[in-house]
Amino acid sequence: MPNQSYDVVIVGGGSAGLAAAASLLKRTNNFSIAIIEPSETHAYQPGWTLVGAGIFKPENTTRPMGNVIPKGCTWIQQGVVDFQPQQNLVRLDDDNLIGYQALIVAPGLKLNFAGIEGLEETLGKNGVTSNYRYDLAPYTWQLARNLQSGTALFTQPPVPIKCAGAPQKAMYLACDWWQQKGALSKLDVQFHNAGGVLFSVADFVPPLQQTVNNYGIDLQLNSQLVKVDGANKTAYFNQLKDGEVVGQISREFTMLHVCPPQTGLDFMHNQPITDAGGWLKVDPETLQNPDYTNIFGVGDCINTSNAKTAAAARKQAPVVAENVLAYLNHQPLPAGYDGYGACPLTVSRSHILLAEFGYGGKLLPTFPKWLLEATKPSRVSWWLKATAMPLVYWHLMLKGREWLLKSIAKSH
DSSP: OOSEEEEEEEEOOSHHHHHHHHHHHHHOSSSOEEEEOOOSEEEOGGGHHHHTTTSSOGGGGEEEHHHHSOTTEEEEOOOEEEEEGGGTEEEETTSOEEEEEEEEEOOOOEEOGGGSBTHHHHTTSTTEEOTTSTTTHHHHHHHHHHOOSEEEEEEEOSSOOBSTTHHHHHHHHHHHHHHHTTOGGGEEEEEEESSSSSSSSGGGHHHHHHHHHHHTOEEEETEEEEEEETTTTEEEEEEEETTEEEEEEEEEOSEEEOOOOEEOOGGGTTOTTBOTTSOBOOOTTTOBOSSOTTEEEOSTTBOOSSOBSHHHHHHHHHHHHHHHHHHHTTOOOOBOOOOOEEEEEEOSSSOEEEEEEOGGGOBOOSSOTTTOOTTSOBHHHHHIIIIIHHHHHHHTGGGTOOTTOOOOBOOO
């Protein structure tokens, strides 16, 4: 028997979970809603790229969790241990059981720093950093600001990862700084990407390749970081061909920025609602679990092919809200997600290539062409990233105010 029961239970108080809760509350106050989230602090993670470039202060990217939980929701400050979907229950780490009529799963993903040998022991020292962690992004800026010669390595693991452009963003912002300070010509900058292409959507590759060329970056595709020897400042990379390892190289470094491999969270593995990788199984359009019709997913945890970004969660949240309400009211699911994601690629400290796309790499620009050319870097996009989007996030997305949301009706 459950210790507590709610009409809707949301697992996760990150961007996706809070946005889904806010979207539900915008539509109805007839249902009881609980958010299960152990963290004390909520972070605006897209801001960490700019923290790593000395543009944002780290403390401006966080708020106390209690301040961002939507009014009208119960906050259960625990972690989830497992799912019991046949009984409509989730079990918490204090062994309490929480019952639900509908469940929204939105816990995010795991940054698997331990997946690279030697990395965890050297993070935050020996010139090794990552903008994917709040406490390390300031170290990225410290390293970039002080580097005047040597070798700077930037790495990207195999997908799926959250914000697939983030490893490049860190590199371009650093290169622009070094260029302005006259240091870039004295640096060997390398981008080791485990993938076979610079970016997954072909339309954005030419302007990004031009950026790589302009900065003189040594682009190494099919090169996967597997080991870091921090004391000796050496990184080891597997060389891949068609996904198979065909060799290994080592590179000495002065600075190493790592994007860690990413997986489903530990408690998501071996669950009746997840796939073999620990990702929540959902229909890519309705975001409903195929096996348990009262379970929906939103955010980084789902096994869809879209880019895992805050912008994707912003678009998914109202889809899930509409469909959960329809489910609870015994109606057909009305809303569909088109795979929208956005990756504001900071190609310099003044220009951004705003990559917006959906399933299959289809371009899905928000703004008209006269304002924003979809495949060209612009100052307007920089303003959006640095000024508008944090405001949109805190004051619109997390409040259920669905800014610039085009139709979310299903396509059929």
